[in-house]
Amino acid sequence: MAKIKLAKDKIEKLIDICKSFNNEGSELINVLHQAQHNFGYLPAEVQEVVARELDVSVAHVYGVVTFYSFFTMVPMGEFPISVCMGTACYVRGAEKVLEELKKHLKVPIGETTEDGKFSISCLRCVGACGLAPVVTIGERTYGRVAAGDVADILKEYQN
Amino acid sequence: MEQMIKLTIDNKEVEVAKGTTMLTAAKQIGVEIPTLCHMHLEDMNIEHNPGGCRICVVEVDGRRNLAPSCNSKCEAGMNIKTHSMRVLNARKTVMELMLSDHPFDCLVCAKSGNCDLQTIAQNLGVREIHYAGAKSTYKVDTSPAIIRDMDKCIMCRRCETMCNDVQTVGALSAINRGFESVVAPAFEMDLEKSTCTYCGQCVAVCPTGALTEKDHTNQLIRDLANPNKTVVVQTAPAVRAALGEEFGMEVGTLVTGKMVTALRNLGFDSVFDTDFAADLTIMEEGTELLQRLGAHLKGDKDVKLPILTSCCPGWVNFFEHHFPEMKDIPSTARSPQQMFGPIAKNYLAKEMGVKREDMIVVSIMPCLAKKYECQRDEFKVDGDPDVNYSISTRELANLIKQANMDFVTLPEEDFDNPMGESTGAGVIFGTTGGVIEAATRTAYEVYTGKTLEKVDFNALRGMEGIRSAKVDFDGLELNIGIAHGLGNARKLLEEVRDGKSNYHAIEIMACPGGCIGGGGQPLHHGDTSVLAKRAAALYREDAGKAIRKSHENPYIIKLYEEFLGKPCGELSHKLLHTHYFDKKNEIEIE
Known part of the structure; x- marks a missing residue:
């Protein structure tokens, strides 16, 4: 019997999230979405609890988590940065913006800065191609970002 | 219309x-x-x-x-x-x-000659791969029963259908996306750490060498070649009904006698029958059933009913992982394989004048979970397994070919004694419904003190996934349930858990069809009609037996007289019964 450790309030929160979707297996993606919103990421323990509550296999939960690039199993920063690499953003220089971010924060894609403040990830199209290239930080969206704007944007979060 | x-x-x-x-x-x-x-x-x-x-x-x-x-x-x-x-x-x-991302291992691949990918590539006349791209590289995952070599996976996802839809085990899922996608257990853990039951149904349908059994043939060849070892073999009932298929014989041909000859030719010191141990299982499990039933009829509220059969190791793994809260409901009787082992090493070895450490007990099984079962710690004495290892029907067929035997023309010989004598009841263990029919034959006679006029219980036979029947025990009506395939087992188990089950006894076999459809059997390539033919072969062998009730097996009677005492007695409990474990992942509050 293997044991999974998770703090009590976290388990309760997760159970509540599952309940808010009537513990339906078909709501798995929405449940994971909420769980990640609350915990910042989806560690194995969280997936175990979700699987149990929705009565689906853990392998299935893990399959969904690894399929969608939005879900992450590593803790994200306090301010998660996503750079859109969809076609429109890409051709308008998203890659340069990304390089600039990596240079400033000194972490590769998919990882979090040592102080836990920022994490960098890429995503495919946020549906705002008119604003390309697009960067999102937390809930905020930045449009028509140029590599030269990166330093100023990051400054907004330094206090 | x-x-x-x-x-x-x-x-x-x-x-x-x-x-x-x-x-x-x-x-x-x-x-x-x-x-x-x-x-x-x-x-x-x-x-x-x-x-x-x-x-x-x-x-x-x-x-x-x-x-x-x-x-x-x-x-x-x-x-x-x-x-x-x-x-x-x-x-x-x-x-x-597809081949541009597939290893060119055909010369040494376990599936070679039986591989759908290879066959189709050959039929298409592919002689050259014009595409040189990236190749997947995954760690080979070796469990006690199944080997996963995902470099050979073509993402057909048949294994997922078997694992999730048919068996409801949920050990496997497709993970990641695009070129990175692969079928794996949760968190890419090893199969051994997952909820896998080793039923082997994934292996049975894999079109390539991505999923194969852990092969023990080389170990067997080494042991047979070692003059200091006394190597005895037991053969499960379902093997004789399918082995012939590997040699082009018609599906449903019984090859019991030829199989015995082949095993003797390979050099086994004694060729015994797991059917003997199946008779022994009936003595123990049947007695346990009557004990629980007796207590229930006397008004004992604590007694656990229905009793569930416990001879299928895939099924045991299933309830240990998925229903551990019910682990005191199945019979404590060990499977026939694991009854044979301790009798061979504690009783037979003395009769033969062989030291335990010099005796190797090998089993030929239609099953991959048996490979895991014989490695379980509770079935070892000071690290020495009661059954050293288990060989699948497919592995035996390969070995017979390696030894250059013309199987089809082999003469037919009889098993050795004492552990080769079996009844018709032992034979039908290999098909769904067989264990409970065998148990009914004995339990009826022991309970009523009367002789059964007709030993065939047709109501218990068939291929439907879930069946139920009523058996009249001289005025006492017993409700019997049968499930084969773990998805069906789950349904009956949930009824028991929710208090909605009115069965007295339930037989469960993990594989569709029972052992005849086991993960170690000749591949049926999706043609499940072979299962009924294999089952019919076992019923034929049963019908042709002089003795058809386990408790009338003269060697079983002798074994109790000389060695064991009485069924469910002290020595039986030590050697022939077991206990189960809670293997569910527990979520602990920090």
């Missing part, structure tokens, strides 16, 4: 029901379209047709693109070409792309 439509396939007119796939329609007029991911288990009402492999594409007049025939439906007036040059060209390209 079904609406029928007419269309043309390869210049032949065909009439099919609306909704029929092109693949099925083609089959109807004898046109075989090659498939890799498609799997249709008709008897189980399971059709797996994701249309992912693209090998089954066909050309449809008036359509721009080729259509995957396994999941494209026929329409009236269609003109389909299944083997046009455009189709062959596409199939070849698809195959080359």
Whole structure:
């Protein structure tokens, strides 16, 4: 019997999230979405609890988590940065913006800065191609970002 | 009434029901379209047709693109070409792309000669791979029963259908996406740490060498070649009903005598029968059933009913992982394999004048979970397993071929004694319904003190996934449930858990069909009609036996007189019973 450790309030929160979707297996993606919103990421323990509550296999939960690039199993920063690499953003220089971010924060894609403040990830199209290239930080969206704007944007979060 | 439509396939007119796939329609007029991911288990009402492999594409007049025939439906007036040059060209390209990410291990691959991918590549005449791309590299995951070599996976996902839909085990899922996608247990943990039951149904349907059994043939050859070892073998009932298939014999041919001769030729010191141990299982499990039933009838509220059979190791793994709260409901009787082991090493070894450490007990099993079962710690004495290892029906067939025996023309010999004598009751253990029928034969006579006039309980036989029957024990009506396939077992188990079950006894076998459909049997390539034929073979052997009730096996009677004492007695409990473990992942509050 293997044991999974998770703090009590976290388990309760997760159970509540599952309940808010009537513990339906078909709501798995929405449940994971909420769980990640609350915990910042989806560690194995969280997936175990979700699987149990929705009565689906853990392998299935893990399959969904690894399929969608939005879900992450590593803790994200306090301010998660996503750079859109969809076609429109890409051709308008998203890659340069990304390089600039990596240079400033000194972490590769998919990882979090040592102080836990920022994490960098890429995503495919946020549906705002008119604003390309697009960067999102937390809930905020930045449009028509140029590599030269990166330093100023990051400054907004330094206090 | 079904609406029928007419269309043309390869210049032949065909009439099919609306909704029929092109693949099925083609089959109807004898046109075989090659498939890799498609799997249709008709008897189980399971059709797996994701249309992912693209090998089954066909050309449809008036359509721009080729259509995957396994999941494209026929329409009236269609003109389909299944083997046009455009189709062959596409199939070849698809195959080359698939092979461009597949190891060229055919010379040493366990599946070689029995591999759908290899066969189709050969049939397509692929001689060169024009694409050089990235190759997947995964760690080979070796469990005690199953080996996963995901470099050889072609993402047909048949294993997922077996694991999740048929067996409801949920150990496997496709993970990641694009080129990175692969079938794996949760968190890519080793199979051994997952909820896998080792039923082996994934191995039975894998079209490549990605999923294979852990092969113990080389270990066996070493032991047989070692003059200091006394190597004895036991053969499970289901093996004799399927082994012949590996040598081109008709499905359902009984090869008991030839199998015994082959084993003797291989050099086993004694050739025994797991059926003997099956008779012993009936003595123990049947006694336990009557004890629990007696207590229940006396008004004991604590007694656990229904009693569940426990001779299937895949099933034992299943409830330990998924229903551990019910682990005190199954019988504590060990499986026949694990009853044979301790009797061989504690009783037979003395009779033969062999030291325990010099005796190797090998089992021939239709099953992969048996490989795991014999390695369980509770079945070892000071690290020495009661059964050293288990060989599948397929591995035995290979070994017989290696030893250059012409199996079909082998003479027929009898098992050795004392552990080769068995009754018809032991034989039918190999098919769904057989264990409970064997138990009923003995329990009836012990309970009523009367002789059964007719030992055939036809109500317990059949291939339906869940069956129930009432058996009259001289005025006491017993409700008996039967499930085969773990998905069906789950349904009965949930009823028991929710207090909705009125059964007194339930027989469960993990594999569809019971052991005859085990994960170690000759591959049926999706044709589940072979199961009923194998079952019929076992019922034939039962009908032809002089003794058909376990408690009348003279060697079983002798074993109790000379060694064990009485069923469920002290020594029986030590050697022939077991206990179960809670293997569910527990979520602990920090």
